[in-house]
Amino acid sequence: MASLSTTTSTAAGESLRSFAGLRRETRILRGVAAADAPGSQLRRRQLGVVRASRTSPRLNGRKLRVAVVGGGPAGGSAAEALAKGGVETMLIERKLDNCKPCGGAIPLCMVEEFGLPLDLIDRRVTKMKMISPSNVAVDIGRTLGPDEYIGMVRREVLDAYLRERAAEAGASVINGLFLRLEQPEGPGGPYRIHYNEFSPAGGGAGERRTAEVDAVVGADGANSRVAKSIGAGEYEYAIAFQERVRIPETKMEYYKERAEMYVGDDVSPDFYGWVFPKCDHVAVGTGTVTHKADIKKFQAATRLRAKDKIEGGTIIRVEAHPIPEHPRPRRVLGRVALVGDAAGYVTKCSGEGIYFAAKSGRMCAEAIVEGSENGSRMIDEGDLRKYLEKFDKMYWPTYKVLDVLQKLFYRSNAAREAFVEMCADEYVQKMTFDSYLYKKVVPGNPLDDIKLAVNTIGSLVRATALRREMEKLTL
Amino acid sequence: MSMALFSSSPPPPTTLSALSLKHRLSFRTQLALFPRKAPSLLLPRSTDNGAGVVSSTATVAEEEEEKDKLEEKKEETPPPAAAEKDVESKQQSLLGSNGAAARAEEVLPPKFKDTRWVGGTWDLKRFQKDGKTDWDAVVDAEVRRRKWLEENPEASSNDEPVIFDTSIIPWWSWVKRFHLPEAELLNGRAAMIGFFMAYFVDSLTGVGLVDQMGNFFCKTLLFIAVAGVLLIRKNEDIDTLKKLLDETTFYDRQWQATWQEDKSSSDSKAK
Numbered sequence: 001m002a003s004l005s006t007t008t009s010t011a012a013g014e015s016l017r018s019f020a021g022l023r024r025e026t027r028i029l030r031g032v033a034a035a036d037a038p039g040s041q042l043r044r045r046q047l048g049v050v051r052a053s054r055t056s057p058r059l060n061g062r063k064l065r066v067a068v069v070g071g072g073p074a075g076g077s078a079a080e081a082l083a084k085g086g087v088e089t090m091l092i093e094r095k096l097d098n099c100k101p102c103g104g105a106i107p108l109c110m111v112e113e114f115g116l117p118l119d120l121i122d123r124r125v126t127k128m129k130m131i132s133p134s135n136v137a138v139d140i141g142r143t144l145g146p147d148e149y150i151g152m153v154r155r156e157v158l159d160a161y162l163r164e165r166a167a168e169a170g171a172s173v174i175n176g177l178f179l180r181l182e183q184p185e186g187p188g189g190p191y192r193i194h195y196n197e198f199s200p201a202g203g204g205a206g207e208r209r210t211a212e213v214d215a216v217v218g219a220d221g222a223n224s225r226v227a228k229s230i231g232a233g234e235y236e237y238a239i240a241f242q243e244r245v246r247i248p249e250t251k252m253e254y255y256k257e258r259a260e261m262y263v264g265d266d267v268s269p270d271f272y273g274w275v276f277p278k279c280d281h282v283a284v285g286t287g288t289v290t291h292k293a294d295i296k297k298f299q300a301a302t303r304l305r306a307k308d309k310i311e312g313g314t315i316i317r318v319e320a321h322p323i324p325e326h327p328r329p330r331r332v333l334g335r336v337a338l339v340g341d342a343a344g345y346v347t348k349c350s351g352e353g354i355y356f357a358a359k360s361g362r363m364c365a366e367a368i369v370e371g372s373e374n375g376s377r378m379i380d381e382g383d384l385r386k387y388l389e390k391f392d393k394m395y396w397p398t399y400k401v402l403d404v405l406q407k408l409f410y411r412s413n414a415a416r417e418a419f420v421e422m423c424a425d426e427y428v429q430k431m432t433f434d435s436y437l438y439k440k441v442v443p444g445n446p447l448d449d450i451k452l453a454v455n456t457i458g459s460l461v462r463a464t465a466l467r468r469e470m471e472k473l474t475l
Numbered sequence: 476m477s478m479a480l481f482s483s484s485p486p487p488p489t490t491l492s493a494l495s496l497k498h499r500l501s502f503r504t505q506l507a508l509f510p511r512k513a514p515s516l517l518l519p520r521s522t523d524n525g526a527g528v529v530s531s532t533a534t535v536a537e538e539e540e541e542k543d544k545l546e547e548k549k550e551e552t553p554p555p556a557a558a559e560k561d562v563e564s565k566q567q568s569l570l571g572s573n574g575a576a577a578r579a580e581e582v583l584p585p586k587f588k589d590t591r592w593v594g595g596t597w598d599l600k601r602f603q604k605d606g607k608t609d610w611d612a613v614v615d616a617e618v619r620r621r622k623w624l625e626e627n628p629e630a631s632s633n634d635e636p637v638i639f640d641t642s643i644i645p646w647w648s649w650v651k652r653f654h655l656p657e658a659e660l661l662n663g664r665a666a667m668i669g670f671f672m673a674y675f676v677d678s679l680t681g682v683g684l685v686d687q688m689g690n691f692f693c694k695t696l697l698f699i700a701v702a703g704v705l706l707i708r709k710n711e712d713i714d715t716l717k718k719l720l721d722e723t724t725f726y727d728r729q730w731q732a733t734w735q736e737d738k739s740s741s742d743s744k745a746k
Contacts (some may be wrong), residue, residue: 071560329732465653
């Protein structure tokens, strides 16, 4: 496998030396005049239009090889789409039974788009309770149809399923830990990746291995090593801290189809505390970006707020994980692309990442498949930027709206009170669920929107007025 | 019996009594007359963070039944403590208790109580004044409740969910109480600035007030003055506005970052 590629790549590399000065050098022009290249590249930059590299060299006698690093939702769906598209795929995952600390909520559109079997979903949440700092409790979910729900999954189950599908499609799943990658020597050259492969029997540090691939998809999560290899830059991240609590059956009944969200300065200064039902226990957790050192205090406050409902429970697991707050400054370099948490595709306000991870993995893979014409041609950075463009265009409104909501409503206790008050409104509930379940920011009826805007301003003004009175008061 | 207790509050003088003197004394008497609800279980807080329980507040709002309460506390805490110790195993920690909380001597934070707070909302019938609802009193009560809960967060309860919505207070009450005083203040400022600016310009240029209004430059200055009075009410507001402007575009810039370098001409990042 490795030997065949080296001969072809050196041949390609030599013919490209004349274009070594250009940043995107993998376009080899055979029949087309060389003078075209700089002009078209300039035009491309100006217009922001990225064209498929039809003029990339055909790979002789082999398929395009892609390594997907990380076997979570992003890696699994990327590997599946690549393998289906005829690309030779290897999926490297360091812990095949990883029980990822995660809220585990997936929207309806994910079940449909990824054809997930319904038995993957442990619970269907159809009611969410929002609880304000002064314990005003609002139930949202009245507007949901009988087939609409938020699916709660166990990550180990979901991840394993997606990896299995990738394996069935033809990807080779490797239990290994990615160490680093080497940049290719010349344009069109292979990336050499170094990883530790663990034996199926387990134990030990694993064997050092290397592999040569044409492209790398970094799906290795918030602490991505692939991101470090390409100098993708840092991002701000939140710490999400969660305790899994097994509560008595009678109390579990309340959480059968209900999730809770607690907001308040005591629970988190810039995020929320939650109680999410899992298969046979609940996950009680909270998160923060700005006050990470106080996370235990916030967790204690969350437990206090939910005290009546989780009393008598036993903590069976404590877990924490970083959650990116915004995309990394660089998401693509050469023929390496980041997807999922590694790229930083987690929304603000709700902290949702599973769907976007899977979708970005799939989009990146589809872009590679298209750019390589089902694995028969070499790809270049332009193809990967196509995926970025598509993803940004499709989901930017969703991210922006959630960012605005976070800035508006997570500012202070007064804003949070207004937020919970607004959630009681049916129109708000409908818009919220529609945009969450189907990931489309649907502009509603303009008259209703104006009414909503007026109500929002009213709520905020009232809450702020009460807040000012509160400051004058000393109890 | 109970009226006397408020004037003879035990040291340290609780701020609640001070508050009661500040606000109308009328509803204080109502509080004393109406029977208190059955005392709720004062549950121990989970004290992972070691946050000190405010010892003085234990006496607040429980003055009337202080004696009864203490006896009940001692009865109630040992049974749950014993039950919890049974279930607790070496590896797992039990919610709602730790070694310290099980001890009955620990002072427990009181829950929010108010006789007019019924069924998770304010009972408007108890805020009657001259036959009409006293909205100001409702606002005061809600402010007190929120302040209390901010300082002593409570468990949210399913048996008594809080369903109060501030929109039941009519808009004119909000306007009268909050908007009008501030509007008066801002209008006063605007009038003072306007008068002196008109005088100043007149003394410098000789142009009278009516002619000033016809001038485009003056109209611009007027617009700036009005906007300034509205937006900048404290010195800190200037910084706040600048930060707000930055904030609105920050997220966009983070997303655009990967495209910025696409357009940059540096080849230092060449493969």
